[in-house]
Amino acid sequence: MQTAVPLNDQLAAQTKVALRRLASAVAVVTCRDGQARHAMTATAVNAMSMQPPSMIVCVTRASAFHAALSRAGSFAINILHRGQVQISQGCGGTVRGEDRFGLGGWSEDHGVPVLPDAQACIVCVREGRFDYGSHTIFLGRVTSVAIQGTVDPLIYVDGRYTGLPTDEDCAPPFQSQIDMLCAGFGQSLS
């Protein structure tokens, strides 16, 4: 006899499979709650409006970050660079609390922790929230923006990290193969 899986659980499992295909940039969202700094890796980050410039971030109510962000007046969205996998993993769960700020060179913008060598830091004043199910959408009106370096964001898709296709992706194996081939020809000619 088959055990019936509740419809909601089936749909959740299928939705998760579909979401593995919803490639997205990776951001670390940060805030200050009194003396304590908080950071959490998030992929559910989007623009809301440009009139006024505003952003949304979706956070699970089960997290300590949710409690901190509910009290904080401001937050920052730090869009990570391809080279910042360790920061993503740390702020995604492998490192706890204040120790997350030991990963990377953190700074502050109006009291909010920011990561100056991220692809972009967008600081927002929290202006609204929308609760549904297990999560809350926090809405922030943008108050400052900083950009760093060329466009090369960290991307999360299909349960793994990647970056954009670049010439450099191909160059090392290509050059090593050429060297090997040429070495082979050199030997056969000597």
Added chain:
Amino acid sequence: MQTAVPLNDQLAAQTKVALRRLASAVAVVTCRDGQARHAMTATAVNAMSMQPPSMIVCVTRASAFHAALSRAGSFAINILHRGQVQISQGCGGTVRGEDRFGLGGWSEDHGVPVLPDAQACIVCVREGRFDYGSHTIFLGRVTSVAIQGTVDPLIYVDGRYTGLPTDEDCAPPFQSQIDMLCAGFGQSLS
């Protein structure tokens, strides 16, 4: 004398530069409003919660799609495949109204237009909305999910389309270079 740019315009311009770095998968959101089908390309699509499985999509109030989605009971999020740039461009503005459904092989799921050869089709019942500034977040509870093919989503970043790095990206130039090199050696040996 410098012309002062209003602070809000400056921030909007800076936020847009930052958002060029927020790489994201591309989806076409669809709905039915009476007899009329509607489709709109969107990158501001995210999961909301898994309890219950639910999705959000952010839509400008200035669009015809916003009016249709405000009346529709359901909508679908079709996560595009790397090969579906033309559908993204068409539903993003280059094609109008019903003609958008001339792009690709559209079908229906409970009356909602779906694109079966998209990476994934997530059909939702509209359950809530959240208005702010120029846009509305529409929230939908997932009612069905379909997956198609291997993971290879269309990605939009820095104002252009791309896909994930793959071995195929490197293989053609690599192989052609090898062929050219070997031909060169062959000639020198003959």
